[in-house]
Amino acid sequence: MLGPGQQFLPLCPEHSSCSALAWSPESASTRPPEERAPVQLLRREMCRGEEAFVQQSQNELQQIRLSFERKKMAITEVWDGVAEVHMALNNQATGLLNLKKDIRGVLDQMEDIQLEILGERAQCRSQARKEQQMACVAKGRLQLGCSKGFKGQLWLLALRLLLGTLLACTAAYVYVVDPAPFEGLVPPLLSRATVWKLRALLGPFLRLEVDDFLPF
Template sequence: MAITEVWDGVAEVHMALNNQATGLLNLKKDIRGVLEQMEDIQLEILGERAQCYTQARKEEQLASIAKSRPQVGCLEGFKGQLWLLALRLLLGTLLACITAYVYVVDPVPFEGLVPPLLSRATVWKLRALLGPFLHLEVDDFLPF
């Protein structure tokens, strides 16, 4: 009798475990379904955010284009920009002329300006580096 009772108990436990396994499988399927629904909702939310972002960006671009267009009565800003452009061109031309003069004509007047601005070691390095380019020797080119 004890053995049959044990077998009956084992059979009941086995049935209970099968019922639990079936319940867990059903729960797993339900959780997968819920996760898929959540992913769909997240994708919809991201799509809506992307649409809102692109719409906002288009509006910003339109606003920046509208701002960048010169107004009919707004010549003061244009005059200021024209003045700055003229100043930049003047300074660029002056710098180009000074550079051409030093490079082509005579670097001696500007050699006195460099040592107070730089250390002696730096001046000697610059002199060694730029010396052959600044002093033109034409002895080899003369026919006599």
């Protein structure tokens, strides 16, 4: 675009057939301002080879742009998938940490309850022995008290044998048949050392997915 009175640059030999349409300086000065054209039109005939080259360049550029857009979309999808996997892993790690805290709290509560039960049992036994001794001294029946004590010992021995047999049968059932019913029942009743021994004995049958996160 050129103003009135300005000249075009010289053309190359290949486009020497191009012609320009413009107002001459004399006619531009004599015409009123509203009719003066601020631009000049250049009309030229392009070579066929140059037109084909331009068209081919535009096609290649369009293909490059389409390929870039496809690759950009693929990379975006990959990054979205990576972000989703990362978020899922973070959620899983948080869930495992919360599960570990919950299990540790439950184990601490079980240990406190077990200590309370053992203390109450010891207190009841000591109180029962004191009452028995006081009853024997007050009544003056030493022989009868001794015979009762012997019978009590026999009864206690029989009870221990029965309890041992029951525990042996239970262990055999857990070890041979199915350990699932006793997985949640045994830990609250036994100490940690006993639980460790049972875990070492019944390890192949009591494997859980959260065993690696247990604090004991």
